[in-house]
Amino acid sequence: MKKLLATIGILTLFLFGLAVGASAEETPTKTSYIDLPSESANSSEGWTWTVEGSKGTLTLNNMYLKATSLVNGIKPMVAFPSEITNVDIILQGSNTIEKTDTWQCDIFAAAGKSVKISGNGSLEFRSADANSTLVNCDSLLMESGTITIAENCKAGYLFHTQRSLTISGGNMTFNSTYGIRSEMGPLNVSGGDINLTMTNKGYGIYAGPNASGDAAGMGSPAITISGGTIKTGGSISDV
Numbered sequence: 001m002k003k004l005l006a007t008i009g010i011l012t013l014f015l016f017g018l019a020v021g022a023s024a025e026e027t028p029t030k031t032s033y034i035d036l037p038s039e040s041a042n043s044s045e046g047w048t049w050t051v052e053g054s055k056g057t058l059t060l061n062n063m064y065l066k067a068t069s070l071v072n073g074i075k076p077m078v079a080f081p082s083e084i085t086n087v088d089i090i091l092q093g094s095n096t097i098e099k100t101d102t103w104q105c106d107i108f109a110a111a112g113k114s115v116k117i118s119g120n121g122s123l124e125f126r127s128a129d130a131n132s133t134l135v136n137c138d139s140l141l142m143e144s145g146t147i148t149i150a151e152n153c154k155a156g157y158l159f160h161t162q163r164s165l166t167i168s169g170g171n172m173t174f175n176s177t178y179g180i181r182s183e184m185g186p187l188n189v190s191g192g193d194i195n196l197t198m199t200n201k202g203y204g205i206y207a208g209p210n211a212s213g214d215a216a217g218m219g220s221p222a223i224t225i226s227g228g229t230i231k232t233g234g235s236i237s238d239v
Contacts, residue, residue: 026096028066034058037081046095056084060123062093068101069132076109084113087137091119091145098126104156110137117170122146130154130199131177139164142192146171154199157181165207167192167228175199179234182207185222187238189230196232204234 030045036056041048046063049056058078069075077097080087087110097107107125108115115137122145125134133156134147140161147170149155158174159165165182168191175197180187187207198204207222222238230236 026064028064028098030063030065030067032067033069033076034065034078036079036084046093051081051084054084055086055088056080057088057090059090059092059119060095060121062095064096064098066096066098066100069099069103069105075103075105077105077107078109080108080110080113087113087115089115089117089119091117091121091123093121095121095123096126097123099132100128102129104129104131106133106136108135108137110135112138114139114141116141116143117145117147118143119145122148124148124150125153125155125174126150127153127155131156133157133160134174136160138162140166142167142170142172144169148173149175158196164188166190167194169228172196177203179204179206179232181205182222184209185238187223189223189225190227192228194228194230194232196230196234198232198234201234204232205230205236206238208238 034047036049041050046061048059065077067077069077077099089108099107115135138161140159153175155174155176157178158172158176159180161182163182163184165180165187167189170192172192173195177200179196179198185207187205196204205223223236
């Protein structure tokens with residue numbers, strides 16, 4: 001009788017485990033890239049987009065985007081309208097962007113735009129290629145939220161800006177070749193937790209050649225670190 005009860009108990013645990021595993025399986029909420037110039041906001045897919053003048057707010061709320069980046073010659077995973085100059089990305093809940101092709105691209109393609117990332121949610125990046133950039137923009141403020149890259153995945157850059165790059169909060173754990181880079185600076189870190197695994201030890205956190213992007217800024221410090229925590233196997237450098 002005891003053996004029978006033990007067998008029933010083991011069988012029950014086995015079946016329960018299968019049920020839990022099945023319910024935990026991830027299902028994408030969106031299977032094509034987000035084309036904001038032509039798409040309407042879709043909260044059922046885990047994202048909304050609102051516009052006020054030249055400012056746009058993209059809210060991710062438990063979105064799982066799994067798609068190829070190359071569609072009709074367009075390669076970003078999130079494409080912003082050309083008339084938008086300021087972009088707020090708000091993270092709510094647990095979000096995932098999974099890029100399934102091997103084309104190099106910008107995930108958040110915001111060249112020429114100012115971007116702010118905030119919220120109490122998270123974003124995990126997964127990619128079949130190792131050279132894409134998570135956020136490419138003119139200037140960036142990382143204010144809050146958690147950004148990670150999936151195990152065994154790698155990117156080109158976490159953040160790549162032409163001008164100012166400011167990290168005042170949030171948590172970033174990322175595996176990449178070039179890390180965080182501002183071409184003309186300044187790059188300021190005043191808060192947050194930054195953990196960069198570098199496949200190229202010559203890179204990590206970089207800014208230069210001057211703090212303002214013009215001749216008047218020559219000689220000013222390109223990188224200022226006044227708070228937060230930084231862990232990197234690479235370098236912290238400016239020119």
